[in-house]
Amino acid sequence: MAVTVITEANFENEVLKSDKPVLVDFWASWCGPCKMLSPVVDQIGEEMADIKVGKVNVDEEPGLARQFNVMSIPTLIVFKDGKAVNMSVGVQPKDAIVALLK
Amino acid sequence: MERYDIAIVGTGPAGLEAAITAKIRNKKIILFGSAALSEKVQKAHLIKNYLGLPEAGGADLQKAFLDHLSQMEIAITDEKVTLIYPMGDYFSIQSSGDMYEASTVILGAGMVPGKTYPGEETYLGRGVSYCATCDAPLYREKTVAIVGFTPKEEAEADFMAEYAGKVYYFPMYKDEVHVREGIEVIREKPVSVEGGMKVEKLITTGSAYDLDGVFFLRESVSPGQLVPGLEMDEGHVKVDRSMKTNIPGCFACGDITGQPYQYIKAAGEGNVAALSAVSYLDALRRAKA
Numbered sequence: 264m265a266v267t268v269i270t271e272a273n274f275e276n277e278v279l280k281s282d283k284p285v286l287v288d289f290w291a292s293w294c295g296p297c298k299m300l301s302p303v304v305d306q307i308g309e310e311m312a313d314i315k316v317g318k319v320n321v322d323e324e325p326g327l328a329r330q331f332n333v334m335s336i337p338t339l340i341v342f343k344d345g346k347a348v349n350m351s352v353g354v355q356p357k358d359a360i361v362a363l364l365k
Numbered sequence: 366m367e368r369y370d371i372a373i374v375g376t377g378p379a380g381l382e383a384a385i386t387a388k389i390r391n392k393k394i395i396l397f398g399s400a401a402l403s404e405k406v407q408k409a410h411l412i413k414n415y416l417g418l419p420e421a422g423g424a425d426l427q428k429a430f431l432d433h434l435s436q437m438e439i440a441i442t443d444e445k446v447t448l449i450y451p452m453g454d455y456f457s458i459q460s461s462g463d464m465y466e467a468s469t470v471i472l473g474a475g476m477v478p479g480k481t482y483p484g485e486e487t488y489l490g491r492g493v494s495y496c497a498t499c500d501a502p503l504y505r506e507k508t509v510a511i512v513g514f515t516p517k518e519e520a521e522a523d524f525m526a527e528y529a530g531k532v533y534y535f536p537m538y539k540d541e542v543h544v545r546e547g548i549e550v551i552r553e554k555p556v557s558v559e560g561g562m563k564v565e566k567l568i569t570t571g572s573a574y575d576l577d578g579v580f581f582l583r584e585s586v587s588p589g590q591l592v593p594g595l596e597m598d599e600g601h602v603k604v605d606r607s608m609k610t611n612i613p614g615c616f617a618c619g620d621i622t623g624q625p626y627q628y629i630k631a632a633g634e635g636n637v638a639a640l641s642a643v644s645y646l647d648a649l650r651r652a653k654a
Protein backbone atom coordinates (compact mmCIF):
# COMPACT_ATOMS: atom_id res chain seq x y z
CA MET A 264 0.00 0.00 0.00
CA ALA A 265 1.31 3.44 -0.90
CA VAL A 266 2.54 5.76 1.81
CA THR A 267 0.45 8.86 2.41
CA VAL A 268 2.09 12.20 3.07
CA ILE A 269 0.26 13.67 6.05
CA THR A 270 -0.18 17.42 6.45
CA GLU A 271 -2.32 19.53 8.75
CA ALA A 272 -4.74 19.86 5.87
CA ASN A 273 -5.35 16.14 5.31
CA PHE A 274 -4.68 14.89 8.86
CA GLU A 275 -8.32 14.64 9.83
CA ASN A 276 -9.41 12.76 6.71
CA GLU A 277 -6.39 10.53 6.28
CA VAL A 278 -5.65 9.72 9.92
CA LEU A 279 -8.50 10.52 12.30
CA LYS A 280 -11.25 9.34 9.97
CA SER A 281 -9.35 6.37 8.53
CA ASP A 282 -11.22 3.06 8.75
CA LYS A 283 -7.88 1.26 9.16
CA PRO A 284 -5.26 1.80 11.89
CA VAL A 285 -2.65 4.31 10.74
CA LEU A 286 1.06 4.07 11.51
CA VAL A 287 2.39 7.62 11.36
CA ASP A 288 6.13 8.20 11.02
CA PHE A 289 7.33 11.63 12.18
CA TRP A 290 10.60 12.30 10.39
CA ALA A 291 12.84 14.93 8.83
CA SER A 292 15.38 14.96 6.06
CA TRP A 293 18.29 15.98 8.31
CA CYS A 294 17.77 13.02 10.65
CA GLY A 295 20.01 10.03 9.93
CA PRO A 296 18.17 7.52 12.14
CA CYS A 297 14.90 8.49 10.39
CA LYS A 298 16.42 7.44 7.08
CA MET A 299 17.16 4.03 8.50
CA LEU A 300 13.72 3.54 9.96
CA SER A 301 11.81 4.80 6.94
CA PRO A 302 12.28 1.81 4.57
CA VAL A 303 11.21 -0.58 7.32
CA VAL A 304 8.05 1.43 7.95
CA ASP A 305 7.37 1.32 4.20
CA GLN A 306 7.92 -2.44 4.23
CA ILE A 307 5.40 -2.90 7.04
CA GLY A 308 2.92 -0.84 5.04
CA GLU A 309 3.38 -3.17 2.08
CA GLU A 310 3.16 -6.36 4.12
CA MET A 311 0.14 -5.50 6.25
CA ALA A 312 -2.93 -4.92 4.08
CA ASP A 313 -5.11 -3.95 7.04
CA ILE A 314 -3.16 -0.85 8.03
CA LYS A 315 -2.18 2.43 6.48
CA VAL A 316 1.17 4.21 6.67
CA GLY A 317 1.51 7.98 6.87
CA LYS A 318 4.54 10.26 7.05
CA VAL A 319 4.77 13.62 8.73
CA ASN A 320 7.75 15.79 7.85
CA VAL A 321 8.21 17.69 11.12
CA ASP A 322 10.07 20.45 9.34
CA GLU A 323 7.09 21.19 7.14
CA GLU A 324 4.45 20.34 9.75
CA PRO A 325 5.69 21.69 13.10
CA GLY A 326 2.09 22.07 14.23
CA LEU A 327 1.38 18.33 14.06
CA ALA A 328 4.66 17.57 15.83
CA ARG A 329 3.72 19.97 18.62
CA GLN A 330 0.17 18.67 18.87
CA PHE A 331 1.42 15.13 19.51
CA ASN A 332 4.34 16.16 21.70
CA VAL A 333 6.95 14.83 19.33
CA MET A 334 10.25 15.88 20.93
CA SER A 335 12.59 13.37 19.32
CA ILE A 336 12.59 11.87 15.89
CA PRO A 337 11.99 9.35 14.54
CA THR A 338 8.73 8.95 16.46
CA LEU A 339 6.02 6.49 15.43
CA ILE A 340 2.42 6.95 16.54
CA VAL A 341 -0.37 4.48 15.87
CA PHE A 342 -3.85 5.96 15.45
CA LYS A 343 -6.95 3.82 15.78
CA ASP A 344 -10.51 5.12 15.51
CA GLY A 345 -9.33 8.71 15.63
CA LYS A 346 -7.13 8.28 18.69
CA ALA A 347 -3.40 7.96 19.29
CA VAL A 348 -3.16 4.53 20.92
CA ASN A 349 0.54 3.70 20.80
CA MET A 350 3.80 5.55 20.42
CA SER A 351 7.47 4.73 20.17
CA VAL A 352 10.48 7.00 20.08
CA GLY A 353 13.75 6.26 18.31
CA VAL A 354 14.71 3.51 15.93
CA GLN A 355 12.96 0.25 16.80
CA PRO A 356 13.33 -3.27 15.44
CA LYS A 357 10.68 -4.27 12.91
CA ASP A 358 8.86 -6.72 15.19
CA ALA A 359 8.56 -4.04 17.88
CA ILE A 360 6.87 -1.76 15.33
CA VAL A 361 4.52 -4.53 14.24
CA ALA A 362 3.70 -5.11 17.92
CA LEU A 363 2.64 -1.45 18.24
CA LEU A 364 -0.08 -2.21 15.71
CA LYS A 365 -1.43 -5.26 17.50
CA MET B 366 25.41 0.40 -2.06
CA GLU B 367 28.49 -1.75 -1.52
CA ARG B 368 27.61 -4.70 0.75
CA TYR B 369 30.34 -5.89 3.14
CA ASP B 370 30.33 -9.44 4.47
CA ILE B 371 31.30 -8.40 7.98
CA ALA B 372 31.33 -5.00 9.65
CA ILE B 373 33.41 -4.88 12.83
CA VAL B 374 32.99 -2.18 15.46
CA GLY B 375 35.97 -1.41 17.70
CA THR B 376 39.73 -1.42 17.35
CA GLY B 377 40.61 -3.08 20.65
CA PRO B 378 41.96 -6.64 20.77
CA ALA B 379 38.45 -8.09 20.25
CA GLY B 380 37.66 -6.20 17.04
CA LEU B 381 41.21 -6.53 15.69
CA GLU B 382 41.36 -10.29 16.12
CA ALA B 383 37.90 -10.59 14.56
CA ALA B 384 39.13 -8.56 11.58
CA ILE B 385 42.28 -10.65 11.17
CA THR B 386 40.37 -13.94 11.34
CA ALA B 387 37.70 -12.73 8.92
CA LYS B 388 40.36 -11.52 6.50
CA ILE B 389 42.09 -14.90 6.57
CA ARG B 390 38.74 -16.43 5.65
CA ASN B 391 38.60 -14.12 2.63
CA LYS B 392 35.65 -12.09 3.78
CA LYS B 393 35.04 -8.58 2.65
CA ILE B 394 35.32 -6.59 5.88
CA ILE B 395 35.09 -3.06 7.15
CA LEU B 396 36.65 -2.23 10.52
CA PHE B 397 35.42 0.83 12.42
CA GLY B 398 37.28 2.51 15.27
CA SER B 399 40.16 4.77 16.15
CA ALA B 400 43.08 4.38 13.72
CA ALA B 401 45.39 4.71 16.74
CA LEU B 402 43.58 1.69 18.27
CA SER B 403 41.71 1.37 21.55
CA GLU B 404 42.89 3.71 24.33
CA LYS B 405 43.16 0.63 26.50
CA VAL B 406 45.79 -0.68 24.11
CA GLN B 407 47.65 2.62 23.62
CA LYS B 408 47.77 3.61 27.25
CA ALA B 409 48.32 0.29 29.00
CA HIS B 410 51.13 0.19 31.53
CA LEU B 411 52.73 -3.20 31.77
CA ILE B 412 50.95 -6.27 30.49
CA LYS B 413 52.38 -9.55 31.68
CA ASN B 414 49.79 -12.05 30.53
CA TYR B 415 49.52 -11.58 26.76
CA LEU B 416 50.75 -14.67 24.94
CA GLY B 417 54.01 -14.10 23.09
CA LEU B 418 54.55 -10.56 24.37
CA PRO B 419 55.94 -10.82 27.90
CA GLU B 420 56.27 -7.50 29.71
CA ALA B 421 54.63 -5.47 26.95
CA GLY B 422 53.76 -1.83 27.46
CA GLY B 423 50.87 -0.15 25.69
CA ALA B 424 53.09 1.25 22.96
CA ASP B 425 54.58 -2.20 22.28
CA LEU B 426 51.15 -3.79 22.07
CA GLN B 427 49.89 -1.00 19.81
CA LYS B 428 52.85 -1.39 17.47
CA ALA B 429 52.54 -5.19 17.37
CA PHE B 430 48.82 -4.94 16.57
CA LEU B 431 49.26 -2.23 13.93
CA ASP B 432 52.09 -4.18 12.26
CA HIS B 433 49.88 -7.24 12.14
CA LEU B 434 47.07 -5.24 10.53
CA SER B 435 49.30 -3.67 7.90
CA GLN B 436 50.87 -7.04 7.10
CA MET B 437 47.37 -8.38 6.43
CA GLU B 438 46.40 -5.22 4.54
CA ILE B 439 43.52 -4.43 6.86
CA ALA B 440 42.49 -0.78 6.83
CA ILE B 441 40.74 1.03 9.67
CA THR B 442 37.76 3.24 8.91
CA ASP B 443 38.27 5.93 11.56
CA GLU B 444 34.61 6.71 12.21
CA LYS B 445 32.31 6.31 15.19
CA VAL B 446 29.35 4.03 14.54
CA THR B 447 26.15 5.62 15.79
CA LEU B 448 23.44 3.16 14.76
CA ILE B 449 23.22 -0.39 13.47
CA TYR B 450 19.82 -1.43 12.23
CA PRO B 451 18.86 -5.01 11.37
CA MET B 452 17.11 -4.97 7.99
CA GLY B 453 16.38 -8.70 7.72
CA ASP B 454 19.23 -10.37 5.86
CA TYR B 455 21.62 -7.46 6.24
CA PHE B 456 22.42 -4.51 8.51
CA SER B 457 22.29 -0.84 7.77
CA ILE B 458 25.11 0.99 9.54
CA GLN B 459 25.28 4.69 10.23
CA SER B 460 28.55 6.26 11.28
CA SER B 461 29.74 9.76 12.01
CA GLY B 462 30.86 9.86 8.38
CA ASP B 463 28.53 7.85 6.18
CA MET B 464 26.05 4.97 5.74
CA TYR B 465 27.16 1.38 5.10
CA GLU B 466 25.65 -2.06 4.57
CA ALA B 467 26.94 -5.40 5.81
CA SER B 468 25.53 -8.92 5.96
CA THR B 469 26.84 -9.46 9.49
CA VAL B 470 28.06 -7.28 12.36
CA ILE B 471 30.61 -7.96 15.09
CA LEU B 472 30.48 -5.68 18.12
CA GLY B 473 33.85 -5.27 19.84
CA ALA B 474 33.07 -1.86 21.27
CA GLY B 475 34.54 -2.44 24.73
CA MET B 476 33.09 -1.86 28.13
CA VAL B 477 29.55 -0.63 28.33
CA PRO B 478 29.40 3.05 29.33
CA GLY B 479 28.53 3.86 32.90
CA LYS B 480 25.25 4.57 34.53
CA THR B 481 22.61 6.95 33.29
CA TYR B 482 21.36 9.87 35.40
CA PRO B 483 18.15 9.56 37.43
CA GLY B 484 15.29 10.64 35.18
CA GLU B 485 17.32 10.24 31.99
CA GLU B 486 15.61 7.06 30.82
CA THR B 487 12.20 8.11 32.12
CA TYR B 488 12.23 11.21 29.95
CA LEU B 489 13.90 9.75 26.89
CA GLY B 490 11.87 11.05 23.95
CA ARG B 491 10.06 13.45 26.25
CA GLY B 492 12.79 16.04 26.47
CA VAL B 493 15.84 13.82 26.88
CA SER B 494 17.66 13.04 23.65
CA TYR B 495 21.00 11.69 22.47
CA CYS B 496 21.01 13.27 19.01
CA ALA B 497 21.18 17.04 18.80
CA THR B 498 21.40 17.10 15.02
CA CYS B 499 18.21 15.01 14.82
CA ASP B 500 16.10 16.92 17.28
CA ALA B 501 17.41 20.51 17.32
CA PRO B 502 14.69 21.84 15.01
CA LEU B 503 12.02 20.50 17.40
CA TYR B 504 13.38 22.89 20.03
CA ARG B 505 12.85 26.18 18.20
CA GLU B 506 12.79 29.06 20.69
CA LYS B 507 13.08 26.61 23.60
CA THR B 508 15.60 26.28 26.42
CA VAL B 509 17.99 23.37 26.14
CA ALA B 510 20.98 21.93 27.99
CA ILE B 511 23.74 20.06 26.17
CA VAL B 512 25.85 17.79 28.35
CA GLY B 513 28.99 17.15 26.33
CA PHE B 514 31.39 14.41 27.36
CA THR B 515 34.07 15.32 24.78
CA PRO B 516 35.06 18.59 23.07
CA LYS B 517 33.65 17.17 19.80
CA GLU B 518 30.17 17.90 21.13
CA GLU B 519 30.80 21.65 21.06
CA ALA B 520 29.80 21.61 17.40
CA GLU B 521 26.48 20.07 18.42
CA ALA B 522 25.91 22.89 20.89
CA ASP B 523 26.62 25.42 18.13
CA PHE B 524 24.12 23.65 15.86
CA MET B 525 21.51 23.64 18.61
CA ALA B 526 21.99 27.37 19.17
CA GLU B 527 20.80 28.00 15.60
CA TYR B 528 17.34 26.84 16.69
CA ALA B 529 16.91 27.01 20.44
CA GLY B 530 16.13 30.21 22.29
CA LYS B 531 18.69 29.46 25.01
CA VAL B 532 21.47 26.87 25.20
CA TYR B 533 23.39 25.84 28.32
CA TYR B 534 26.54 23.84 27.70
CA PHE B 535 27.83 21.52 30.44
CA PRO B 536 31.33 20.31 29.57
CA MET B 537 32.10 17.03 31.32
CA TYR B 538 35.83 17.50 30.59
CA LYS B 539 38.50 19.95 31.71
CA ASP B 540 39.62 21.40 28.35
CA GLU B 541 38.86 24.97 27.41
CA VAL B 542 35.46 25.30 25.73
CA HIS B 543 34.97 27.01 22.35
CA VAL B 544 31.31 27.53 21.56
CA ARG B 545 29.53 30.33 19.76
CA GLU B 546 28.48 33.48 21.54
CA GLY B 547 25.21 33.30 23.43
CA ILE B 548 25.74 29.73 24.67
CA GLU B 549 26.14 29.72 28.42
CA VAL B 550 28.95 27.41 29.54
CA ILE B 551 28.39 25.99 33.02
CA ARG B 552 30.97 23.99 34.94
CA GLU B 553 28.59 21.99 37.13
CA LYS B 554 27.81 18.30 37.06
CA PRO B 555 24.30 17.09 36.26
CA VAL B 556 22.57 15.22 39.09
CA SER B 557 19.14 14.38 37.71
CA VAL B 558 16.43 15.25 35.23
CA GLU B 559 13.00 16.16 36.60
CA GLY B 560 9.61 17.05 35.21
CA GLY B 561 5.98 16.07 34.84
CA MET B 562 4.83 14.70 31.50
CA LYS B 563 7.90 16.30 29.93
CA VAL B 564 11.30 17.45 31.09
CA GLU B 565 11.11 20.63 33.15
CA LYS B 566 14.35 20.85 35.09
CA LEU B 567 17.95 19.81 35.12
CA ILE B 568 19.27 19.53 38.66
CA THR B 569 23.02 20.01 38.99
CA THR B 570 25.58 19.97 41.78
CA GLY B 571 25.28 23.72 42.07
CA SER B 572 21.80 24.67 41.00
CA ALA B 573 18.64 23.80 39.06
CA TYR B 574 17.79 24.94 35.52
CA ASP B 575 14.30 25.33 34.07
CA LEU B 576 14.35 23.97 30.55
CA ASP B 577 12.56 21.98 27.83
CA GLY B 578 15.24 19.56 26.74
CA VAL B 579 18.47 17.89 27.87
CA PHE B 580 20.89 16.30 25.41
CA PHE B 581 23.41 13.81 26.81
CA LEU B 582 26.20 13.43 24.25
CA ARG B 583 28.54 10.68 25.39
CA GLU B 584 31.67 9.25 23.83
CA SER B 585 30.02 5.88 23.36
CA VAL B 586 26.42 4.83 23.36
CA SER B 587 25.09 1.75 25.13
CA PRO B 588 24.88 -1.39 22.98
CA GLY B 589 21.09 -1.40 23.20
CA GLN B 590 21.02 2.07 21.68
CA LEU B 591 23.61 1.17 19.09
CA VAL B 592 21.67 -1.89 17.92
CA PRO B 593 17.92 -1.54 18.54
CA GLY B 594 16.46 -4.78 19.90
CA LEU B 595 19.77 -6.16 21.20
CA GLU B 596 19.28 -8.30 24.28
CA MET B 597 21.34 -7.40 27.33
CA ASP B 598 22.18 -9.34 30.46
CA GLU B 599 23.09 -7.32 33.55
CA GLY B 600 24.63 -4.49 31.59
CA HIS B 601 26.45 -6.61 29.02
CA VAL B 602 25.51 -7.95 25.61
CA LYS B 603 24.05 -11.41 25.98
CA VAL B 604 25.96 -13.96 23.91
CA ASP B 605 26.29 -17.73 23.73
CA ARG B 606 29.55 -19.67 23.41
CA SER B 607 29.71 -18.91 19.69
CA MET B 608 29.37 -15.18 20.47
CA LYS B 609 25.93 -15.00 18.88
CA THR B 610 23.57 -12.32 20.18
CA ASN B 611 19.78 -12.56 20.03
CA ILE B 612 19.84 -10.85 16.62
CA PRO B 613 20.66 -13.21 13.74
CA GLY B 614 23.90 -12.13 12.07
CA CYS B 615 25.00 -9.94 14.99
CA PHE B 616 27.90 -11.16 17.14
CA ALA B 617 29.71 -9.59 20.09
CA CYS B 618 33.13 -10.09 21.67
CA GLY B 619 35.48 -8.70 24.30
CA ASP B 620 34.67 -6.52 27.30
CA ILE B 621 31.22 -5.76 25.86
CA THR B 622 30.12 -9.33 26.64
CA GLY B 623 31.18 -9.18 30.29
CA GLN B 624 33.94 -10.13 32.70
CA PRO B 625 36.72 -11.04 32.93
CA TYR B 626 38.10 -7.93 31.27
CA GLN B 627 41.32 -9.20 29.72
CA TYR B 628 43.17 -8.59 26.45
CA ILE B 629 43.56 -12.21 25.50
CA LYS B 630 39.98 -13.10 26.41
CA ALA B 631 38.84 -10.23 24.17
CA ALA B 632 41.07 -11.41 21.32
CA GLY B 633 39.91 -15.01 21.79
CA GLU B 634 36.28 -14.02 21.64
CA GLY B 635 37.00 -11.91 18.55
CA ASN B 636 38.36 -15.02 16.87
CA VAL B 637 35.24 -17.03 17.79
CA ALA B 638 32.90 -14.22 16.70
CA ALA B 639 34.56 -13.99 13.28
CA LEU B 640 34.37 -17.75 12.72
CA SER B 641 30.70 -17.73 13.74
CA ALA B 642 30.04 -14.87 11.34
CA VAL B 643 31.74 -16.88 8.58
CA SER B 644 29.47 -19.90 9.26
CA TYR B 645 26.45 -17.61 9.30
CA LEU B 646 27.47 -16.16 5.92
CA ASP B 647 27.89 -19.66 4.48
CA ALA B 648 24.42 -20.64 5.69
CA LEU B 649 23.00 -17.42 4.26
CA ARG B 650 24.57 -18.14 0.88
CA ARG B 651 23.29 -21.73 0.88
CA ALA B 652 19.79 -20.54 1.73
CA LYS B 653 19.85 -18.15 -1.21
CA ALA B 654 21.24 -20.67 -3.70
Ligand SMILES: Cc1cc2nc3c(=O)[nH]c(=O)nc-3n(C[C@H](O)[C@H](O)[C@H](O)COP(=O)(O)OP(=O)(O)OC[C@H]3O[C@@H](n4cnc5c(N)ncnc54)[C@H](O)[C@@H]3O)c2cc1C
Nearest residue numbers: 375377378379403405445446474475619620626627628631
Ligand atom coordinates in the same frame (compact mmCIF):
# COMPACT_ATOMS: atom_id res chain seq x y z
C1 LIG C 1 44.19 0.22 33.72
C2 LIG C 1 43.90 -1.10 33.03
C3 LIG C 1 44.82 -2.13 33.07
C4 LIG C 1 44.56 -3.35 32.42
N1 LIG C 1 45.50 -4.35 32.51
C5 LIG C 1 45.28 -5.52 31.87
C6 LIG C 1 46.26 -6.58 31.90
O1 LIG C 1 47.35 -6.44 32.48
N2 LIG C 1 45.98 -7.73 31.27
C7 LIG C 1 44.80 -7.91 30.58
O2 LIG C 1 44.60 -8.96 29.99
N3 LIG C 1 43.86 -6.93 30.53
C8 LIG C 1 44.06 -5.75 31.16
N4 LIG C 1 43.10 -4.76 31.10
C9 LIG C 1 41.81 -5.01 30.37
C10 LIG C 1 41.90 -4.76 28.86
O3 LIG C 1 42.31 -3.42 28.64
C11 LIG C 1 40.55 -4.98 28.21
O4 LIG C 1 40.01 -6.22 28.63
C12 LIG C 1 40.65 -5.01 26.69
O5 LIG C 1 41.15 -3.80 26.18
C13 LIG C 1 39.27 -5.28 26.06
O6 LIG C 1 39.35 -5.25 24.67
P1 LIG C 1 38.08 -4.94 23.77
O7 LIG C 1 38.57 -5.08 22.36
O8 LIG C 1 36.93 -5.77 24.20
O9 LIG C 1 37.68 -3.45 24.10
P2 LIG C 1 38.50 -2.08 24.08
O10 LIG C 1 39.96 -2.33 24.17
O11 LIG C 1 37.88 -1.23 25.10
O12 LIG C 1 38.23 -1.51 22.61
C14 LIG C 1 36.97 -1.11 22.19
C15 LIG C 1 37.14 -0.08 21.11
O13 LIG C 1 35.91 0.16 20.45
C16 LIG C 1 35.77 1.52 20.19
N5 LIG C 1 34.36 1.84 20.05
C17 LIG C 1 33.39 1.82 20.99
N6 LIG C 1 32.21 2.19 20.49
C18 LIG C 1 32.43 2.45 19.18
C19 LIG C 1 31.59 2.90 18.13
N7 LIG C 1 30.29 3.14 18.34
N8 LIG C 1 32.13 3.09 16.91
C20 LIG C 1 33.47 2.85 16.69
N9 LIG C 1 34.30 2.42 17.66
C21 LIG C 1 33.79 2.23 18.89
C22 LIG C 1 36.39 2.18 21.40
O14 LIG C 1 36.74 3.51 21.12
C23 LIG C 1 37.59 1.28 21.63
O15 LIG C 1 38.68 1.73 20.87
C24 LIG C 1 43.35 -3.53 31.72
C25 LIG C 1 42.43 -2.49 31.67
C26 LIG C 1 42.68 -1.27 32.31
C27 LIG C 1 41.65 -0.16 32.22
